[in-house]
Amino acid sequence: MVVKPAALMCGARRSCLILHLFPTARRIEVFNLVCLFCCSCLFANFFACTMNSVVSALTKRYGEQNDNYFSGSPLNRVSFLREDYAFLSSALRHPTTRFIVLQKFDPAVYPNSGDYYYLKYDDVKSAIGNPFEKSESEVIAEFDSSISAPPLIFLGIDESKADGVVHKQYTGHALFALDVTLPELDVLFKPAIQSIIDGIESGGGKFVTVRTAFILSYPDAAIYAQARSYLDWNVRNPFCAGCGSKTLSVNGGSKRVCPPTDRGVERGPCPSRGTITNISFPRTDPTIIVAVVNSKGDKLLLGRNKRFPVKFYSCLAGFCELGESVEEAVRREVWEESGVKLGRVVIHSTQPWPYPACLMIGAIAEALPDGEKIHLEHDPELGDAQWFPFSTVEQALNVAEKNSNTLDLTDNLVEGPIKVPPSKAIAHVLMRAVVVEKAHRI
Ligand SMILES: [Zn+2]
Structure with a gap:
């Protein structure tokens, strides 16, 4: 080597x-x-x-580290500054600050290049005002549950740009994410948000689905993963898990609190107040995905989800359960879905998967010599599972690599070679790591 x-x-x-x-x-x-x-x-x-x-x-x-798609963000999240509304306020209004805009979690981009359609503060000011004008404690004290402002997330600063907002020793171009999904919004905000949408569309921008069209660059995809997951979490959690009351987004969109008063009127007690609780912050769901090798080391186990096209195969995957190690989750999921029993499991790399908040933990595992028989009847999630020779998988990977920006789940041809996910999916990376010697990031 x-x-x-x-x-x-x-x-x-x-x-x-x-x-x-x-x-x-x-x-x-x-x-x-x-x-x-x-x-x-x-x-x-x-x-x-x-x-x-x-x-x-x-x-x-x-070997070399593998930074999968949706990871490798160029931003410093400076998470410890999210409570500092004086910083957020100056970051929000700085002339170098930019906003990415999402509608139904689809980002606004220039469709030909896949570059973000960035907006400046002046473009969004009429819709969002300055939510960081007062301190966070003042904002909580003045909580009014009848007002739902457009979700806004502080994503971080790009420290490679020196002329941005300056705070103590931290400087860079700040980036925010703004949700402009109209049906979710108060009537109060709709005209200004509609004006933003009109401006994007008349300027050549378009809201695109990233899940099946991986047109964003690797750094932009990492930013998108953060933006999408945080916006989604805010939209899904308008009510407190402790007492059922309406919550308020704080910490630049990374925390939701249950304020003690609403329009000055005291609310009932809530277990989320006065202590750090796991209901105030977003969670990440650990999910395993695994490339299973036979004991002889020349075949790969791939499965076809019932929802997938007839010739579309991929690695087996599933959620980690409570009180379960990643290795145990890998062995359980593979046995439940395919009947194959595993021995050694190694972690290869991970991938944030913002649909809505998963962390795909990519593993490579080896089947036990007497545990390779496929049986699909335990958990009938798969339509099919087969052992494929490395050469067959490699051919499919090479075809998928040529179409690396799309995941075509509409092609239902029953003849011809198998198809596998594109190179920006961790399933593809895991397969390549197994069947191609010395494979690194593509
Ligand atoms: Zn509460």
Whole structure:
């Protein structure tokens, strides 16, 4: 295996005399051993190399990290600043700040490029005002349940842009997500929101479904995953799980509180007040998805959901249950759906799946030699499950890669080769990791 020079180079080695004299990749490999004992950087290596060498050692041992679609956000969420409404207020109104807009959770984009159709504060001001003008405690004290403002989420700051909002040592372009789904809104806000929608559509923007058309870039998809999940959670939780009263979105859209008063009138007691509870914050649902290899190591177990087209196969998946490890969930789901019994399970990588708030935990597992018989009658969720030779799966992966931006679930042809998910789905990544030697992110 050829180790990439960048993975070997620590900060100290960048100042190494030998590497200054022979700075090419080939020579770094040649002088790798020499570098360990080179007088010019031995001292610096000792003190400065630790962190990078740890990363390098992990990469060498376990391979490169796989950042799946919907992960790898360029934003710093600065979650600890969400309660600071003075910061949120200045971030909201800063001229470099941008807003992504979602309608029924579909983002507004330029359909040809897939780039976001960003708005500025002046574009949305008439619809949202400044919800961070007062402190959070004042906003809670003035709660009026008869008003439902358009959901607004503070997503974070892009620190690669230096001319943005500045707060203490934090600076960058701030990004918010705004929901413009009209039927959900108060009449009060509808004209201004309609005007935003009209402006987007007349400007060439369009609201697109990301789930079956992966047209967003990897960084934009990660931002979308955060925006969609938080907006969805706010829309789904208008009432308190503790007492049934209406709740209020705070913390820049990442928390919902049950205020003690409504229009100045005291409400009844609620178990969510005065303590940190898991009903005030959004949850993530852990979900397993697994590529199962036979004990001989030449076939992959794939299943076809009854809702999928006839030739469409994928990895098996399911929710983790309470009091269950990821490995146990993998073994249980595979046995329940296919009858196959598993031995070793390893975690490969993960993928946020914002429909609405899942974390797909991608695993690779090996079937037990005497547990490979397929039986679909335990939990009749699958229409079919089969062991496919690696070569068959690889051919299907290569075809799917060419159509990597779409998930076509309408093609119901019964003849021809099998079809598998596109390369931006973690199922595809897991399959490729198994059937293609040294497969990394595509
Ligand atoms: Zn309550």
